[in-house]
Amino acid sequence: MKALLIVAHGSRRASSNDExxxxxxxxAQRAGDRFDKVDCAFLELADPLIYEGLEALARAGAxxxxxxxxxxxxxxxxxxxxxxxxxxxxxxxxxxxxxxxxVGQAAAAMADLLxxxxxxxx
Amino acid sequence: MKALLIVAHGSRRASSNDExxxxxxxxAQRAGDRFDKVDCAFLELADPLIYEGLEALARAGAxxxxxxxxxxxxxxxxxxxxxxxxxxxxxxxxxxxxxxxxVGQAAAAMADLLxxxxxxxx
Numbered sequence: 001m002k003a004l005l006i007v008a009h010g011s012r013r014a015s016s017n018d019e020x021x022x023x024x025x026x027x028a029q030r031a032g033d034r035f036d037k038v039d040c041a042f043l044e045l046a047d048p049l050i051y052e053g054l055e056a057l058a059r060a061g062a063x064x065x066x067x068x069x070x071x072x073x074x075x076x077x078x079x080x081x082x083x084x085x086x087x088x089x090x091x092x093x094x095x096x097x098x099x100x101x102x103v104g105q106a107a108a109a110m111a112d113l114l115x116x117x118x119x120x121x122x
Numbered sequence: 123m124k125a126l127l128i129v130a131h132g133s134r135r136a137s138s139n140d141e142x143x144x145x146x147x148x149x150a151q152r153a154g155d156r157f158d159k160v161d162c163a164f165l166e167l168a169d170p171l172i173y174e175g176l177e178a179l180a181r182a183g184a185x186x187x188x189x190x191x192x193x194x195x196x197x198x199x200x201x202x203x204x205x206x207x208x209x210x211x212x213x214x215x216x217x218x219x220x221x222x223x224x225v226g227q228a229a230a231a232m233a234d235l236l237x238x239x240x241x242x243x244x
Contacts, residue, residue: 004237004240011195011197013198015195016195016196016197019195022229023226023232023233026229026230026233030230030233030237034240034241035237066240066241068239068240070236071194072130072194073133073135073137073138074137075135075138076135100241101239102239103235105239106239107144107145108148109234109238110148110225110235111148111149111151111152112152113231113232114128114190114192114225115126115149115152115153116231117190117222117223117224117228118156118157118188118190119156
């Protein structure tokens with residue numbers, strides 16, 4: 001079972017965390033056969049934390065878990081903190097866990113997204 | 123002349139600000155006839171600041187400027203701070219300035235970007 005764990009920073013504003021949860025539901029809807037399960041977790045300030053999200057996916061039967069950082073730049077959070085938090089998870093042997101590139105690294109796709117937002121007449 | 127001003131938070135890490143500048147160059151390359159000029163500015167911690175970026179675009183001949191917030195959630199920065207900084211710009215009458223939706227609001231496109239990053243085998 002392949003799972004995607006979207007990792008956001010987490011905010012003191014509940015509405016920002018809820019935005020991540022709503023986005024996670026959209027990702028799950030659009031995942032098709034790419035991922036069997038899509039969840040989210042937070043680096044800090046909101047639940048579940050990264051290790052909790054990973055352990056929950058493992059308990060749910062995931063044996064191939066991709067962590068995708070929902071971050072715009074390759075700052076300390078992406079480079080150091082997320083890998084360190086991933087390493088804290090108590091995951092049974094045989095379950096593959098990897099961290100994918102962060103969203104901001106997809107420059108061409110992000111550029112098109114910025115252009116589309118800038119053209120939005122809303 | 124239509125201009126797009128990409129507004130990021132700004133970071134103490136020069137490399138994060140340079141990432142925004144590099145992304146801005148990609149947006150400019152991909153803008154086609156949608157925008158004649160694409161620049162970036164920062165809410166804080168990096169140059170130019172928002173009012174400086176807006177005034178520079180006006181001096182360069184832009185008469186229709188769209189500010190697109192490069193932010194993932196509708197936090198205080200997007201809801202309050204960016205509009206307040208935009209209002210500080212000393213822009214001649216007749217130049218249209220508007221703030222577009224932030225990138226994180228484009229849930230379907232962002233979901234597809236997350237799925238693509240999660241599938242990246244790099």
